[in-house]
Amino acid sequence: MIPFASQRGGGQDLASHLQNAYDNELTEVVEIRGAVASDLHGAFKEWEVQAETLTRCQKYLYSMSINPDPAQGELTRAQYLEYIGRAEAALGLADQPRAVVFHVKHGREHCHVVWSRIDAEHQKAVHIAFDREKLMQVTRSFARDNFLDLPAGYQKSRQKGQDTLYERTQQNQTGLSKTDHKQQVTEAWRHSDDARSFVQALAERGYILATGKRPYVLVDLYGGMHALSKLIDDKAVRTKDLRAFLAKDFPEESLPSVAEAEELAARHRKQIEQTQTDDRLADRLTALKHAQQLRRLALTQEQVARHRQHQQEREQLVSRHRAERHAQRHEHTSRMESTRVKRHEMRVTGLAGFLGRVTGVTAVRRAVHRYRDGKLLEAQRQQRTELANHQDEEKKLLAARQQRQTLAGERKITSLEKVEKREVAALKRDEIRKERVRERGPGNDMASLAQPHKTQAPEIEPNKAFLQAAAPAKEEVPDLRGEFWRAADEREDNSREDDDRGQQPEKDKPQRRR
Template identity: 50%
Template sequence: MIPKASQRGGGQDLATHLLNAFDNEYVEVAEVSGAIAPDLHGAFAEWEAVAHGLTRCRNYLYSLSINPDPEHGPLSRDQYRAYADRVEKALGLEGQPRALVFHIKDGREHCHVVWSRIDYQTEKAVHIAFDREKLMMVTREFAREHGLALPKGYGPERSDEPRRKASAYERAQERATGLSKEERMVMVTQAWRQSDSPRAFVRALEDMGYILATGNRPYVLVDIYGAMNALPKLIDDRAVRTKDIRAFLSKAFPPESLPTVDEARALAAQHRKAREQFAKARDDGRQREQLARAQAVRREKLIVEQAAKRARQEEERRALARQQLAERQYQRGQYLAEVSRIRQRRAEARPTGLAAFLGRVTGVSAVIRQVHRYQDARRYLAFRNEKRALTARQGHEVADLERRHAMQALDMARHVKALDTVDARERKALEERRVREQRAQDRGSAQHMPALSLDLKPRGRGASVRKAKNRHQDTLRGREDRLPRGPAVPGLKEDMARAAQPPPGREEAVDLRSAFAQAADDGRGDGGDGGDDGRITVTRATRRGERERTRGRKRGDFERER
C-alpha cells in the first residue's frame, strides 16, 4: 500500500472533499469517534473549536490516505483498520478522536483516516515528528505480516535516477492543460529539432497552443491557459544552451518586438474565453441534469429527516403542554378536595343545642371561627406557593425544550449548509471535468491555438491588447500561408520546410528599425497610442521615451505654476 499523510487545518474544506460523491463512485463514512456530531462537518468543527480554545495549533488535523497497490488487489476493511491502528500507535495518536472514510474512485477502493491532534487533557497538540519514516516502517511491517508486496521506493532497491517532485505551479499547470511538464518538453523539443528556421519553429509552437513572448528574460512561452514557461527550460537537449536559442530567434523575432507576458495572457484569455463559452453553449447539459438528480435524491433524504424531526418537536411540545396542564389541574383539584373535606369535617363537628348556645355566650365559637379562618389562610398561601413553584418549574421545562429544539434547528441548518457546500463542490468538479474534456478535445484538434489573426475585440483591456496583437502580427509577417491544421507530429518536418518559405509578394524582410522609428514618430505626434494600423507602434524604448517626455512636461508645468 501507499500511504500519504499531512498535518493540516481547514476541517470544513476537508470534510467537503471527503464527501464529494461526484469525483468518487462510492463514499462511506465508516467511523466518527471522539465527537458529539455523527457527521464529518460537525465532528471537524468540534475538533477545531477544541484546538482554538485550548491551544494555538493551526494544523489540528492529521490526514492519512491509504491506497492499496492496484497490482495486488484491494484490502479488507479489517486490514484497513489494522493498518490505521498501527499508524495511530506509531505516531502517538492513540485514543485521539478520528474519522474513517472509504472511497471508490475509478474502480479503486482506498481509505482516508483523519485524527485530531489536540489532547484535551494536556491541552496540547500531539507532536508528530519524522512521520514519513514512521509510515514507511509501519508499511514494511504490515506488508511483511500480511504477505503484501512493497510498493516502489519502500524496498531495499535504489534507483540511480534522481526523483524530482513537481512544484505546485507545475501541478496546477498540469491540471489546467492536461499535459505534464515532461510531455510539454517532448513536444517543444521535437518542434525545435524538426524546425529549420525561426519562423517554422514559432509557427510550430503556435500550432501547439503557445504564444512567444518576452518576460523578465526574453523568449518565454505563454500557453492558451495563461501559464508561462521559459523556452530554454522546455527544450530537453543539453547541447542547446540559452544563448543558442536567443541567437536562433533574435534576427527574426527580436525580444522588443514580442508581446509581454501580460499582453500574451490577455490575448490567450480572450481566445480561451470565446472557445469555452462556445463549448458551454454546445453542451446539452446531460451531466449537469444527472448530477442535479443525484443531489436532489440526497437532499430529499435530508428534507424527509428534517420534516420528521419537526413533527417530533411539535409532538414533544404538545405532550409537554398536556403534561403541564394535567399537573396544574391535579394540584388545584387536590387543594379543592382538601378544602371540601375540611369544611365537611367542620360541619360534622359543629355543636348544636345547648353547646351551641354556650359557645355563642362564652365567645368560644368566635375563637373557633378565627382559628379556622387562620388555618384556611395558611392553607391557601401554601397552595399559592406550590402553584408558583409548579409554574416556575414548568417554565424551565418549556425553556429547556425550546433550547433543545433551537439546537436541533441549528444542527439541521448546519446539515443543510454542509450539503450546500458539498453540492457546490460537486458542481465545481463537474465544471472542471467538462473544461478538461473540452481542452483535451481542443488539443486533439487544430483550433486550440490562440488565433492572433482573428478579429478579437478586447474587452476592458484597453489598447495594450490591440498593440500586442498588431505587433505580434507584424512581427510574424508572411504567415497568411499557414500550415494545415491538425496534429503537428506526422509530416512536421515537411510542413516546417514549406512554412519557412515566405508567401508570394511578401519576400521582403521586416524592417524593424524603420518600423520602430515610425512608431516613435507617431508617439511624439499623438501621445504614443499607436492605434490599430498593423505597424509595430509601441516598443519598450518608445515607452521609456514617452515616460521621460511626460515627466518633462509635468516638471515644466510645475515650474510655470510656481
C-alpha cells in the first residue's frame, strides 16, 4: 500500500485525468459526496466556486492515490474504503466532500480519492500539516491490521525516493528517465578536461547549458529542465566546486535563459521531427475516435430520451392543469345552479308571498341571498386564483427541474469532450515518445545540438552566447606536465646564473645605472 498525496488546484484538469479511458483499462466513479453535480467536472467546479467565494485558497483540493502491492494480492473495496476512512480521519477531512475513483491500468487496480479542503460552514480551508507522516502512520497501522508487508521506504533503511511528478511527466513524454539523463551527463563529465570541453560534450549529447533560478541548469532537446549538479553521479563533485569550474569560461550573464534555451531546443527538435506526419497516428486515432463515438452515442441517446420525456411531462402537466380548471369550473357552476334551483323551489307564493312583500320579509330575504352569493363568488374567485398560482408554481418547478437535467446532460457532454481531448493528447504523446525512442536508437542518445541536423534548413543564428559556449575551444588544451618541467628548468637556470654572479669579484660587477 503506497499512498501519493498532495494539495492542488486545477480541478477541471484533474477531472479529465481521472476519467481518461485511454491511459486506463477501466475508470469507475464510485462515489461523489458533498456535491449537487453527479459528475467529476461539475463537483470539482462547485468546490472551486466555494474556494473562490468563501476563502482565498488556491489549492482547494487534496488528491491521494492508493497503489497496493500486486505481489500481495488485490484489495477488496471494503479494504480500500477502510483505508480511505483512516486517512481522512488522520488528515482532518472526515466530514469534507470527496470523490472516489477506481482505475485499472495494465491489469493493476488502484484508487484515487479527491477531497475538498473548503469547510463551507466555517468558511475556511482545512489546514493539513505533516500529511506524509500521518499517511505513513496510517499505512503502517493498516498493513499491520490486514497482515500486509510494508512497502520500500517505510522501513528504517530508506532507499532511493520516488520520482517527482515533473520527472514522471518528462519520462512519459520522452522515454528518458532520470537515470538516463544522469548517465549521459556523468559520461560527459568524466570524458572532459575543462569547462569548454564539458559544455561541448553536453551539447553533443543534446543538452544546453542555461541559467535560471539556479546559476547553471541544463535544458535537454525535448525542453526538459534539469539541475546540473544533480545529474553528475560523483559524490566528490559539489555544487560550489561545479560553479567555480564553469564560472571562468561561462559566467552566468553569458548563458541563455531557460526560456531562450527551450526556444532553441524547440527549433532543433522541429527540424528533427519535421518529417513526421500524422499517418502513423491515423489507425490508432481512428480506433480511438470510434470508441469515443460509441461512448458519446450513449449520451446522445440519453439526451434524446430526456428531450422526449420532458416533452411528455409538459404535455401531461398541461392536460392535468386543463382538467383541474375544467373540474373547478364545473363545480362552481353546479353549485350556483343547485342554489338557484333550491331557492326557486322554496319560494313563497300566494298570501304568504303578498304578506312578505308588504312586511318587507321578501326584501330582507333577497338581501341575504345577494350577500351569500357575493361571498360565494368571492370564495370561488379565491379558489381560481389559488389554483392558477399552484399551477404556475408547478410549471416553474417542472421547468427548473428539466433545466437542471438539461444542464447536467450538457455538462456531461462538455466533460466528455474534455476527456476526449485528453485521450487524444495522450495518444499523440505516446506516439511522439515512441518516435523519439526510435530516433535515439539502441544507444539512447539524443541528437547533438552542437552541429546542425542533416535535414536542418538555414535559420536565424540562435543565442550567440550559447554557441560560443558550446563551440569547441580554439586554443589547444595546455600540456600541464610540459609547462611544469619548463618552469622547473628555467628556475634551475636562474639559480645557476645567480650563483655565478655571486662568485665574481667586486670590481667585475656591473655598475648600477643612476
